[in-house]
Amino acid sequence: MHPTAAQSISIKRNIIKKMCNEHVISGTIFYGDEPRLIEGYLCVKDGIITEVGTDSAVDATLDGLVTPCFINAHTHIGDSIIKDPPLSDLDSLVRPPNGLKHRVLGESLAFDLKDAMHRTLNDMIRTGTCAFCDFREGGIEGASMLADALTTPTYATGGLKGLIMGRPQHPERPGKDEFDALVEVCNGIGMSGVNDVPFEVLQIASRVARRAGKLFAIHGGEKDISDISKSIELEPDFIVHMTHASEAHIKQLVDADIPAVVCPRSNFVTRVGSPARPPIARMLEMGVTVAAGTDNVMLNSANMFSEMEFLSKVYGLEDRQVFNICTLNGARVLGLAEQLGSIQEGKQAKIMVLDKRSSNLSNSHNMLASFVRRGRPDDIKTIIN
Numbered sequence: 474m475h476p477t478a479a480q481s482i483s484i485k486r487n488i489i490k491k492m493c494n495e496h497v498i499s500g501t502i503f504y505g506d507e508p509r510l511i512e513g514y515l516c517v518k519d520g521i522i523t524e525v526g527t528d529s530a531v532d533a534t535l536d537g538l539v540t541p542c543f544i545n546a547h548t549h550i551g552d553s554i555i556k557d558p559p560l561s562d563l564d565s566l567v568r569p570p571n572g573l574k575h576r577v578l579g580e581s582l583a584f585d586l587k588d589a590m591h592r593t594l595n596d597m598i599r600t601g602t603c604a605f606c607d608f609r610e611g612g613i614e615g616a617s618m619l620a621d622a623l624t625t626p627t628y629a630t631g632g633l634k635g636l637i638m639g640r641p642q643h644p645e646r647p648g649k650d651e652f653d654a655l656v657e658v659c660n661g662i663g664m665s666g667v668n669d670v671p672f673e674v675l676q677i678a679s680r681v682a683r684r685a686g687k688l689f690a691i692h693g694g695e696k697d698i699s700d701i702s703k704s705i706e707l708e709p710d711f712i713v714h715m716t717h718a719s720e721a722h723i724k725q726l727v728d729a730d731i732p733a734v735v736c737p738r739s740n741f742v743t744r745v746g747s748p749a750r751p752p753i754a755r756m757l758e759m760g761v762t763v764a765a766g767t768d769n770v771m772l773n774s775a776n777m778f779s780e781m782e783f784l785s786k787v788y789g790l791e792d793r794q795v796f797n798i799c800t801l802n803g804a805r806v807l808g809l810a811e812q813l814g815s816i817q818e819g820k821q822a823k824i825m826v827l828d829k830r831s832s833n834l835s836n837s838h839n840m841l842a843s844f845v846r847r848g849r850p851d852d853i854k855t856i857i858n
């Protein structure tokens with residue numbers, strides 16, 4: 474189903490896509506990789522940030538709190554088809570092959586799955602995400618469905634970058650050359666976990682992805698510690714969850730230079746998380762690159778503002794740490810940091826301009842804290858995507 478005319482207009486009204494002319498945006502800017510808050514302006518030309526300065530006397534077309542868009546480093550948007558599952562344990566919800574999501578994915582029509590994914594892609598754009606990395610079930614067909622959804626112009630998703638991590642139709646017994654076929658159409662291979670799939674199969678997946686210059690990633694440490702060491706042994710580009718990582722595991726991640734992508738809201742819904750798990754503060758302290766993802770759409774919306782507030786309040790992290798987890802660190806983990814993740818001259822202008830005087834953000838005396846702890850999609854004035 475295509476969006477109605479009213480929906481299309483509403484999407485276009487809020488998003489400036491592929492700007493060809495020069496635009497000047499002024500206000501409070503989260504500038505650089507740390508980031509540093511400056512009062513000033515930035516220029517955008519042909520979608521690239523060409524200049525950032527502190528002169529406040531500029532003729533700006535937009536004004537407000539200027540922040541980089543989010544990087545959502547782990548999603549499963551295929552399960553956008555289910556929005557209200559019973560809240561129960563991890564295995565009955567998501568474990569292949571018989572968890573609820575796999576049963577529903579298997580029973581759904583391709584048309585309905587694709588429509589549900591389109592709606593989530595639009596939701597991601599509207600809530601300030603400019604890039605995401607999706608673990609897509611369903612083999613080549615499943616991956617192609619998402620690739621189509623990302624490139625169908627009618628759905629206005631052109632400014633959103635999606636990295637697709639495919640997996641075989643039956644991961645525990647992949648078809649001959651199925652991994653080779655997957656890396657042809659995907660950005661990499663994203664596997665369920667070492668307790669779900671024979672280790673030799675995962676070794677092949679890792680090898681094929683590496684040989685093709687693509688990403689290889691895997692879930693690990695979500696339910697308990699039983700799969701963490703084997704996950705690290707595969708030398709993936711990143712491990713998703715690490716909810717139960719011990720000090721020794723964190724040290725192993727640091728030594729092997731493997732980032733962690735945490736999914737805190739998801740961990741709470743599936744009852745494996747706590748304010749101490751994943752041990753995010755400790756991972757950051759020891760030098761792990763930590764990014765965040767919203768995980769299964771059936772469990773949580775793909776809204777990174779919600780993830781940011783949760784990270785801040787439940788895990789007690791510093792505002793700056795949370796901001797970086799949801800922006801630059803995601804870009805680093807996905808190999809996109811040259812172009813995305815922070816406001817820097819030469820990077821792509823994937824930017825949100827928020828209303829500092831919204832009823833939610835007015836009277837803020839610390840814009841970074843306010844953005845991280847209470848920012849909401851309805852504070853967004855404009856998204857440059």
Ligand SMILES: [Zn+2]
Binds near residue numbers: 548769
């Ligand atoms: Zn996942």
